[in-house]
Amino acid sequence: MQTQLLQLDTQLDIHVFADLIDQLAQEALLEEVGLNLKPGLVCPNSRGSHTDMDHELFLLSISALKGYFHDQFLYGYHAVDFENIRQRGLLAEQHMLTATHGINTHKGAIFNLGFSCAAIGKCVAENKAIEASEISKLLQLNWNHKLLHHLKRHQSNHGQQMREKYGITGAIEEVASGFITVREISLPCFKQTYMKTQSLELSAIQTLFSLMAHVQDTNIVWRGGLSSLLIVQDMAKDFLQAGGVLQLNWKQQVQQICDYFVQQHLSPGGSADLLGVTLFLYKVEYEFRNII
Template structure:
């Protein structure tokens, strides 16, 4: 009886931790959507380059996703096969689309944070530390090969069409790498600026621009071709070279970029998705008191 009670306590503890992770994932998505001065992207004061979505739609979308990240965390804990993780994601996508009148607000987040949550579950099963590095490693060790070789890809998705047409990689490759760009570009940018300013908004914007300078964003390529991608990367690099958010008048600088992006209907959605991952990993680090 004692052994049964002990395992039952562990099970409830795992469910509780999975619930906490679900909350952190939803909060990361809300924080990303709430961040002002994101060029071309939806925020509370602007629709960015999007005529079909606004901030309230993003809030409805996040509400619809509550519970999904807990489910994926428990999937990881139980070490289910990839297909079960994929099916769980498809159900969440259907729920999201129903809540947003068939507008894709968080398809990237469902994929990215779904695997991050499943990897967190694997960390719990292995009784290893719950932090960005261990989540990244678990993804690579468990799913890298299957993601790159066996995952059913939608040939009509924007990402896959851009892959065929231009040979650029997208979300699947980024997840398979254990979020290499987040680990090597976005997190260091965030922690550097936060250490200097203690300002979450500035650290988040610097992180976003660091991603925009680096990511092969299929959202940008879909809207404007490779020339638009190179232009966005160049604009972001120039902003960072001027000092980024450490400039005295950085908001004025970003406002000009925002206007340009809206005029040319540019939206760095792929970078925004990875900012969501960055904020989630930071929340995990903070919640479970491990430091990057």
């Protein structure tokens, strides 16, 4: 993990803090897309199940988001209203789409990490510990109702269509819950695996599979239906129960799963988005572990 521990005092320049949060968010996204052996997902050496995007496009997209996370942190710190937070997210989407020539690479990250950064800003403003549990509490306290009852849901959105057809919840419900899946499943998995392996790669892959085993991934359902979701969850559970990345031949097993995903045109985009959140929150907790 890259660190540059920021020593805070009462004279802190809040913009320096915001810059660091922006950097950590970008690092988390770079680390997520930089992983190989992610079933169906874009990797440095594979397009996965995607014909319209590759690793280089993701790098351009992440670069286009520079400054966005800085702004959302400050919006949270200064208690800017929900609509302005939403509008800043829409502007970031425009920057992303311009950089990618209309390809949606990071819409989920813009939404998830944008509200995460706003919640961290709230933590700093209220002198709360900068850790996942407090970030989660402030997300729920400040934006749960607005997200669930006032955020417009677009009928053209694949996740919304799956919600209406199958009753599957998605990114909005996850953020409104304060990232309950990250808090209860993926972040503990990442920490436990990192303690055992001291490897970012191993910990991130194990965490991705823990998410695939539990998340009702609307990307999977959109591409393959509910039957594919159940197959994916079972494959992930079987891999984890056999030891996951702690097995000697884990790469061969994951490669077989990757081949299946490409053959079936499946991509666990929802799980990948939550992996990005997990990496970000872990980095934030580590960076500020001795502060406030």
